[in-house]
Amino acid sequence: MAQIRLKMERVIDLLASSTPSDVCFHCGTIAPSKKWTLSESEQSAPLIFCCQGCLTVFQILSARGLEAYYEIKKKAGSFRPATPVGGPSHGDEYLDDPELRRHYATEVSPGLQQMQFYLEGIHCAACVWLIEKVPDFVPGVISVRLEVGRSVVSVQARKDLAWSSVARQFREFGYSPHPVREGEGEQFEAKENRSLLIKVGVAGACTGNIMLMAVSLYGGATGVLAEWFRWISFLLFLPVLFWSALPFYKSAYSNLRMKSVSVDVPIVLGIVLGFVASVVNLVQGSAHIYFDSLSMLVFLLLASRYILKRTGQNALRSSSLAHFMGPSVARRYAGAEPNETQEVSVEVLRPGDVVEVRVGETIPVDGVVVQGESRLNCALLTGESEPQKVVAGDVVFAGTLNEQTPLRIRVSASGVATRVGQILKTIQQGSVKKAPIVQLTDRVARYFVSAVLGGGLLSFFIFAGVMQLGFEEALNRTLALVIVSCPCALALATPLALTRAMGQAARRGILIKSAEVIERIVSVKNVFVDKTGTLTEGRFEVLSWEQKDQPEDRFEIEQAVLELEKRSTHSIAKAVVRYLISKKSGKETSTFAGIVDFQERLGKGVFGRIRGHGYELRRVDALSMNSQVGVYRDSRLCAIIELGDQVREDSAVSIQQLGRRGLPMAILSGDSPAVVKRVAGAVGIGNQNAWGGLGPEQKQERVVAHPFSLMVGDGANDAQALNAAFVGVAVHGGMEISLRVADVYLARPGLGPLVELFDLSTSTLGVIRRNLVFSLLYNLLGISFALIGKVNPLFAALLMPLSALTVYVSTWVGSRGLRERIT
Amino acid sequence: MNIVFILLPFALLLGLGFLGIFIWMVGAGQFDDLETPAYRLLFEETSEETKKKGNASDDNGT
Amino acid sequence: MTTGREEFSYDDRISRDFVVATLFWAVVTFLVGMVIATQLFSWRFNFNIPWLTFGRLRPVHTNAAIFAFSANAVFAGVYYSSQRLLKARMASDILSRIHFWGWQLLIVLGALSLVLGFTQGKEYAELEWPFDIAIALLWVVFAINFFATIAKRREKHIYVSIWFYIATILTVALLHIFNSFALPVSFLKSYSVFAGVQDAIVQWWYGHNAVAFVLTTPFLGMMYYFLPKAAEKPIYSYRFSIVHFWSLVFIYIWAGPHHLLYTAVPEWAQTLGMIFSIMLLAPSWGGMINGLLTLNGAWDRVKSDPVLKFLVASILFYGLATFEGPLLSIKTVNLLGHYTDWPIGHVHSGGLGWNGLLTFGMIYWMVPKLWKTKLYSIKLANVHFWMAVVGISLYAIALWIAGVQQGSQALAMDTVTHRLKFPDFMATITAILPYYQMRALGGLLYLVGAVIGVYNLYRSMHGAVQDEKTSAAPLSGKVTGKGHRFFEAVPLAFTLLTLLAVGVASFISIAPTFLASDRAIVDARIKPYTPLEHYGRDIYLREGCYNCHSQMIRPVVAETLRYGAPSLPQESMYDHPHQWGSKRTGPDLARVGGKYPDLWHFRHMADPRSIVAASVMPAYPWLETAKMELGDLSNKLQVMKHLGVPYNDDEVRTAAELAAAQAKQIAANLQVQAAGQGSFVGMEDKEIIALIAYLQRLGKDGVKP
Known part of the structure; x- marks a missing residue:
């Protein structure tokens, strides 16, 4: 690497002035104890980086003369917490595959093509500046437009350009790209958003102008002018009635067809009756026209539903859903050279192709091992944390992790055809439609409608019969009663509260897929939790080291074991290495020069001679529930290491908090019952609620057996249970399939966010109830005035915004209190 | 007060004219991304600045 | 036709030209402001010269402030920011040049015409009809150029500032054309088509929206561009700025009647004006908060960076002015504030504060970029800033006090005797002269600050001057020649023009029917002015008496006691244009007849x-010597007849003779009343006689039994 000529005078004083000692210079996260440092010139302090990735990106930026990145970032600030660049992942050559290009690239105009990428790590203004400079560094790229909200960049380039060069440039700048295809879902959603926005705009413009004419009428305009004002407000109300309010008619109609009543029914009732009454009065020249209140009602409700929809969508799209994006990559053996592989996207693989799976990679396809023996970690697929041994000829499934030696696998099924894909397909087709939770407001609306209709008829008789007001006046008052009781506040109560809740949840890394999930969470009766990855770290950890013999040589033995285990890739070996290094507080002292005749026997353990002693680590039959490894020196047992899947620190606390809410807790896991019992004990769940050795089907039955159950999980084996549960919660780091199927996705590890979700939901329900009370109060006020005949258009025009404002303020105030309680 | 007979139509003409432009713009996708423009505004660069940065870097083609 | 990135350059010369013009006209406007501010508390500064009296200089100041200072500032900001936001050079350099030089010529000739007394007598729109047409044409040139540039833009998303500019161009075109409907009598004389109440509503519909669409929307657009650029931080909530724009533009055009509260305008229109203005507080303060929150995290830089100081102060004054406005349009508050100096304080906290400081902040930011240099001296910029802020504060506070004092004294009633507490109008004015001096001091500070600023900027204007080059990909992906893109854009511009033309044409066809019908059912007591009185009214217009005198008695006990019966709407139905006025430095003249x-x-x-010892009114000695030109009097009455004023034909034919006869009669009266002191021989053909005839007629018809 050429000596970096850093013109860093501005950047250096930037460094001296602001960044505290151990913060990564590039991404600003706290650098771990093991830091990468870079010092260009003697007199300036060395620059700290948190990982190799950040360091290389820094060097590329300064080489390209793009130091301004750091200044812009400091001044313009960032809108999301930054994440370290991390180590190099797979290459980008797979993008040049013509078949992939057919899927993902679209032709914009002759000679110009476009492709969209999801970029991980977009977090600040300077990212926009950096990414949109790519055309200056990759010839052939015409324009790069980044959409910050969705972190999606659309790149336009010449026809002949290789997309891998563009992707490589993004990766060099520290953003790993995933090609993205605008599915029908997204296009349909975009079209729907636009048509709703137009309806809101039309309603807004007409409401504004009608209100101004209404104010003139209330102000006392008379004569020809007043007629003009009334007729023009009638004309302006027509687009609101026949177009903007369409969503209400559709949902009311679908509700009625299903014999259920939603809050849209009284709204439609109010609008139609109000319109009829106003037209009748208009034609007869009476001043009782309600076009302004009705159009305001349509506008306020439409606007609140649009905002709720967009908040929901934004939450879903945030960066933590990276797993959804783009195909994973496989190395296919091209026919020509025997062991030469070519990177291709998984979607392109056909049965019969042979792929190579290196150590530490997930197997992308179902297939048969052609060559090589190794150990597979199937925790995510089957739930067991105990690795399985495979040899040539064995069948393997997509989603398992290859832990020991590179394998060659002949593809038997890929993509949706794989076992995991099948599970997904069955779930999506047969996904049992969760009983549509009847929203609190809809339940209230049912009584509300009958009250209004009944009350209307009753009051009509009172006006006509008892008070002998004559048919005209009686009809007028009754219609006034119906219009005034039109539930603007009632309909606003829920969407406003849910919008606030969804927004706050998203900010806290809790992504809720649809607003009514919040109401479901409150009525959850019991909670099922998956073990691996949710309650536990999801990987092996050393629990204890018991010195049986030769205590005086303990230090030497530990050194030898460390030396031995460093050579093996087994997850147990890695756990032992982590344990021994952390015991020595990070200093690696390799006093032992060489190891003689090291052997690793599959499933048996490891053996090696160090300084004349024969050391061997062998599995001991598990007396206790965990797995144990014996340490033999010159074939004499001198220590036993006990290992197991360590429980997260916060799991116990979170389980306690959930328990305090009176929710019976149970663990469902594919792992051995013994291990599950131990974990249950550790977190304070009774043994009778700890079920081990369950397959995906048994998990689903157990969840379905208990009504109103919430399932938390992250593996493929949890997918059916998550889908069947009343509320499915997928945890950070889980399989792509579990994320797609769940109702809620926790972007932060552990169960802490789940507790916050419960708090958020219960207090949001409290806010909704309070809003409903306010709205009913306003309605009672309106109805009582209507009964005594005091209701005129001005009264309705004042009552409507007032009630909406009260509900808005109560939501806003309500949620503020909520924020204190959560943080 | 008859002037209102003229003022009112023109006021509505203009107001609803802008509504027409609003609908045309929604169709043209002007309101799809309302976050990035605020950032993109800050980064207009002149050719000199790009060139200065371009040739300052030693290992790319442009 | 290759596909790739196009190299192009921005037209920075037009921005430089408009920046220089803005600075020049800023100092001229402030100078004229200083002169008339001084004239208000010491009459000697009128020097008894016709073209220096307050009546003629105030319209020069107001028109200069809108058309010379603010308009040039807007054009400078629009030309600079639009090209960068749209990533395209202006569609046609020629149109830009025509627009610039045409506009400066228009200002010079316009100011000259006002000073020489050629005025339409409509506040903020005094320029005679040839200038109105010139403004309209230049505005169309600007519109074509601007919309053509949008059409050939290389940036798909139209930033919110561009939307504010679009709203400005479209609405100002409609407003200006609407308010300029006049029938010309001669090259530099015309009468407004509307009269009385109609004219008042159109005038203030234009008046308020000129403030809105010339002094607010373009400046908001410039704030949304220059503030983020200067603070190097994105706008706090871009989404809100879009909501702010679209919610404003759907219903904005209704505003206006809040200038006519308690006047002869119907009750409902006044209520509408009041409620609408109070509603305006929400979007205005939303914009202010959106601007201020943008500086979160950059407030430390405001201390050191003069540009940010100017921009932040301008946003704060925007908040002040847009709070004062709705407050003033509440009826009870308006009763106190109308016709006093408080609205003048409101106008200047907006004009000097919001418009002035934003313009200077913008220019301090633009000059180093346009001339590729560093600002000559940061210290001088800070001096200019503090002088400006102190100047505005002095100005506004002085007039708040003067306004509230004058307003309350005018309405003060002695509850026991039910008499006016301050019957002598002159005493109320003399009492606030010290505040006029304080205001003049504030104005002087602002002017000196501006001169320092201009000097500082002038010294910075050297360095390698050439258009800024950049590159961007065309939206359509096709790289096309320069000319082609212009013609591609022309259809869009012409559709807008046809829309405008259709609007104007349909107006001309339907207007007379509605206006005429208004006359039929009206009070038979009201008769049109006699030819001499009409000539006297033209002098009243020429000398700009409405700048200090109002002709509208409000239906309030105090005003009825002081001035007589409240003015009826029909009393001014033949006044083309209406002279209700908006300020009482002098007493109301509605019933002085x-x-x-x-x-x-x-x-x-x-x-x-000689009559009122403490009067600050300028003297008009030349009226005794100037001879009346009765030659085109019948021509003027013919035009009035066209506009619906019921003169019969022989009145029109013998207008000159009738005027001369009435003048001889008045001259004879003067001789009798003088009873020996001074001879009035040969006075019968002098302009003073016509003015006396007009003044003596004011308000007589309305009180006939």
Whole structure:
């Protein structure tokens, strides 16, 4: 690497002035104890980086003369917490595959093509500046437009350009790209958003102008002018009635067809009756026209539903859903050279192709091992944390992790055809439609409608019969009663509260897929939790080291074991290495020069001679529930290491908090019952609620057996249970399939966010109830005035915004209190 | 007060004219991304600045 | 036709030209402001010269402030920011040049015409009809150029500033054309098509929206561009700025009646004006908060960076002015504030604060970029800033006090005797002269600050000057020649023009029917002015008497006691244009007819101090010597007849003779009333006689049994 000529005078004083000692210079996260440092010139302090990735990106930026990145970032600030660049992942050559290009690239105009990428790590203004400079560094790229909200960049380039060069440039700048295809879902959603926005705009413009004419009428305009004002407000109300309010008619109609009543029914009732009454009065020249209140009602409700929809969508799209994006990559053996592989996207693989799976990679396809023996970690697929041994000829499934030696696998099924894909397909087709939770407001609306209709008829008789007001006046008052009781506040109560809740949840890394999930969470009766990855770290950890013999040589033995285990890739070996290094507080002292005749026997353990002693680590039959490894020196047992899947620190606390809410807790896991019992004990769940050795089907039955159950999980084996549960919660780091199927996705590890979700939901329900009370109060006020005949258009025009404002303020105030309680 | 007979139509003409432009713009996708423009505004660069940065870097083609 | 990135350059010369013009006209406007501010508390500064009296200089100041200072600032900001936001050079350099030089010529000739007394007598729109047409044409040139640039833009998303500019261009075109409907009598004389109440509503519909769409929307657009650029931080909530724009533009055009509260305008229109203005507080303060929150995290830089200081101060004054406005349009508050100096304080906290400081902040930011240099001296910029802020504060506070004092004294009633507490109008004015001096001091500070600023900027304007080059990909992906893109854009511009033309044409066809019908059912007591009185009214217009005198008595006990019966709407139905006025530096003249003898008026016009010792009114000695040109009087009455004023044909034909006869009669009266002191031989053909005839007629018809 050429000596970096850093013109860093501005950047250096930037460094001296602001960044505290151990913060990564590039991404600003706290650098771990093991830091990468870079010092260009003697007199300036060395620059700290948190990982190799950040360091290389820094060097590329300064080489390209793009130091301004750091200044812009400091001044313009960032809108999301930054994440370290991390180590190099797979290459980008797979993008040049013509078949992939057919899927993902679209032709914009002759000679110009476009492709969209999801970029991980977009977090600040300077990212926009950096990414949109790519055309200056990759010839052939015409324009790069980044959409910050969705972190999606659309790149336009010449026809002949290789997309891998563009992707490589993004990766060099520290953003790993995933090609993205605008599915029908997204296009349909975009079209729907636009048509709703137009309806809101039309309603807004007409409401504004009608209100101004209404104010003139209330102000006392008379004569020809007043007629003009009334007729023009009638004309302006027509687009609101026949177009903007369409969503209400559709949902009311679908509700009625299903014999259920939603809050849209009284709204439609109010609008139609109000319109009829106003037209009748208009034609007869009476001043009782309600076009302004009705159009305001349509506008306020439409606007609140649009905002709720967009908040929901934004939450879903945030960066933590990276797993959804783009195909994973496989190395296919091209026919020509025997062991030469070519990177291709998984979607392109056909049965019969042979792929190579290196150590530490997930197997992308179902297939048969052609060559090589190794150990597979199937925790995510089957739930067991105990690795399985495979040899040539064995069948393997997509989603398992290859832990020991590179394998060659002949593809038997890929993509949706794989076992995991099948599970997904069955779930999506047969996904049992969760009983549509009847929203609190809809339940209230049912009584509300009958009250209004009944009350209307009753009051009509009172006006006509008892008070002998004559048919005209009686009809007028009754219609006034119906219009005034039109539930603007009632309909606003829920969407406003849910919008606030969804927004706050998203900010806290809790992504809720649809607003009514919040109401479901409150009525959850019991909670099922998956073990691996949710309650536990999801990987092996050393629990204890018991010195049986030769205590005086303990230090030497530990050194030898460390030396031995460093050579093996087994997850147990890695756990032992982590344990021994952390015991020595990070200093690696390799006093032992060489190891003689090291052997690793599959499933048996490891053996090696160090300084004349024969050391061997062998599995001991598990007396206790965990797995144990014996340490033999010159074939004499001198220590036993006990290992197991360590429980997260916060799991116990979170389980306690959930328990305090009176929710019976149970663990469902594919792992051995013994291990599950131990974990249950550790977190304070009774043994009778700890079920081990369950397959995906048994998990689903157990969840379905208990009504109103919430399932938390992250593996493929949890997918059916998550889908069947009343509320499915997928945890950070889980399989792509579990994320797609769940109702809620926790972007932060552990169960802490789940507790916050419960708090958020219960207090949001409290806010909704309070809003409903306010709205009913306003309605009672309106109805009582209507009964005594005091209701005129001005009264309705004042009552409507007032009630909406009260509900808005109560939501806003309500949620503020909520924020204190959560943080 | 008859002037209102003229003022009112023109006021509505203009107001609803802008509504027409609003609908045309929604169709043209002007309101799809309302976050990035605020950032993109800050980064207009002149050719000199790009060139200065371009040739300052030693290992790319442009 | 290759596909790739196009190299192009921005037209920075036009921005540089408009920046220089803005600075030049800023100092001119502030100078004229200083002169008239001084004239308000010491009459000697009128120097008894016709073209220096307050009546003619105030319109020069107001028109200069809108058309010369603010308009040039807007054009500078629009030309600079639009090209960068749209990533395209202006569609046609020629149109830009025509627009620039045409506009400066228009200002010079316009100011000259106003000073020489050629005025339409409509506040903020005094320029005669040829200038109105010139403004309209230049505005169309600007519109074509601007919309063509949008059409050939290389940036798909139209930033919110561009939307504010679009709204400005479209709405100002409609407003200006609407308010300029006049029938010309000669090259530099015309009468407004509307009269009385109609004219008042159109005038203030234009008046308020000129403030809105010339002094607010473009400046908001410039704030949304220059503030983020100067603070190097994105706008706090871009989404809100879009909501802010679209919610404003759907219903904005209704505003206006809040200038006519408690006048002869119907009750409902006044209520509408009030409620609408109070509603305006929400979007205005939303914009202010959106601007201020943008500086989160950059407030430390405001201390050191003069540009940010100017921008932040301008946003704060925007908040002040847009709070004061709705407050003033509440009826009870308006009763106190209308016709006093408080609205003048409101106008200047907006004009000097919001428009002025934003313009200077913008220019301090643009000059180093346009001339590729560093600002000459940061210290001087800070000095300019503090002088400006102190100047505005002095100005506004002085007029708040003066306004509230004058307003409350005017309405003060002695509850026991039910008499006016301050019957002598002059005493109320003399009492606030010290505040006029304080205001003049504030104005002086602002002017000196501006001069320092201009000097500082002038010294910075050297360095390698050439258009800024950049590159971007065309939206359509096709790289096309320069010319082609212009013609591609022309259809869009012409559709807008046809829309405008259709609007104007349909108006002309339907207007007369509605206006005429308004006359049929009206009070038979009201008769049109006699030819001499009409000539006298033209002098009243020429000398700009409406700048200090109002002709609208409000239906309030105090005003009825002081001035007479409240003015009826029909009393001004033949006044083309209406002269209700908006400020009472002098007493209301709606019912001055017959209140004083002719001689009183003669002596008073010659030397106001001879009648009212403490008067600040300028003297008009030349009216005694200037001869009346009765030649085109019948021509003027013919035009009035067209506009619906019921003159019969022989009145029109013998207008000159009728005027001369009435003048001889008045001259004879003067001789009798003078009873020996001074001879009035040969006075019968002088302009003073016509003015006396007009003044003596004011308000007589309305009180006939």
